[in-house]
Amino acid sequence: xxxxxxxxxxxxxxVGDRVTITCQASQDxxxxxxxxxxxxxxxxxxxxxxxxxxxxxxxxxxxGTGSGTDFTFTINGLQPxxxxxxxxxxxxxxxxxxxxxTTVDIK
Amino acid sequence: xxxxxxxxxxxxxxxxxxxxxxxxxxxxxxxFWMSWVxxxxxxxxxxxxxxxxxxxxRYYVDSVKGxxxxxxxxxxxxxxxxxxxxxxxxxxxxxxxxGVNNFRYWGQGTxxxxxx
Numbered sequence: 001x002x003x004x005x006x007x008x009x010x011x012x013x014x015v016g017d018r019v020t021i022t023c024q025a026s027q028d029x030x031x032x033x034x035x036x037x038x039x040x041x042x043x044x045x046x047x048x049x050x051x052x053x054x055x056x057x058x059x060x061x062x063x064g065t066g067s068g069t070d071f072t073f074t075i076n077g078l079q080p081x082x083x084x085x086x087x088x089x090x091x092x093x094x095x096x097x098x099x100x101x102t103t104v105d106i107k
Numbered sequence: 108x109x110x111x112x113x114x115x116x117x118x119x120x121x122x123x124x125x126x127x128x129x130x131x132x133x134x135x136x137x138x139f140w141m142s143w144v145x146x147x148x149x150x151x152x153x154x155x156x157x158x159x160x161x162x163x164x165r166y167y168v169d170s171v172k173g174x175x176x177x178x179x180x181x182x183x184x185x186x187x188x189x190x191x192x193x194x195x196x197x198x199x200x201x202x203x204x205x206g207v208n209n210f211r212y213w214g215q216g217t218x219x220x221x222x223x
Contacts, residue, residue: 034209036152043202043213044144044152055211087152091208095168096142096154 002026002090006099012107019075021102023066023088031067032092038101039084047086048073078104109133109212111203116217119193127188127217129203137161137181140207143188145199146216153199157207158186166207170196193221 003026013019023033031051038044046055048064051071061076075082083106088099115127129141142157156167156177165177174193179186186203198221204210 032208036210038152041215043215044204044210045213046209046211049209085151089152089154089210094157094166096157096207098152098154101151 004099010103017078021073023071025069029092034089036087111214113214113217116219118220124191129186131184136184141186144202147199
């Protein structure tokens with residue numbers, strides 16, 4: 001199974017900040033990686049697919065880069081509605097696996 | 108608008124069974140893989156199972172193999188998760204999601220609690 005790690009596990013930030021989350025796969029997954037936002041009691045929301053493609057309707061302050069084993073997710077100009085937990089997920093092979101999540105809360 | 112709605116969760120004793128349902132709308136159900144993803148209390152997201160458009164391929168996470176069965180009824184735009192031999196470790200919110208690579212649409216989830 002491909003193991004996904006994320007860093008940091010949590011962070012505190014202020015509105016307007018730039019936030020960066022990293023995700024590492026245990027083996028080369030090319031660009032077969034997605035990023036999701038998840039708020040308590042809500043359905044998870046796909047933000048970035050194929051490592052860097054912005055999902056339709058998602059604000060452009062969200063972005064993703066990377067390939068192989070190392071990936072980065074960035075929020076440029078954090079907004080109040082962005083406080084949530086963010087997960088990376090690989091789809092190179094089965095079982096599909098998610099990172100452990102990064103919780104972004106208010107400083 | 109595409110959406111999925113889960114149902115069937117509840118409280119069940121260890122060793123018991125439960126069948127979850129997912130009703131889909133707003134997209135051509137028979138054209139997409141469908142999946143179940145769960146989140147245990149205080150934990151992250153975990154992929155559980157996926158089923159191909161015609162049901163000919165089904166895949167499971169190792170921890171549920173032999174206990175859970177994913178199925179679908181394209182005429183009813185629905186998928187299901189039959190869960191047997193439930194343990195406390197299966198306690199989670201279960202989400203129905205469209206896709207097997209990118210989980211583009213998710214329901215609100217249904218809570219399964221396994222407890223005596």
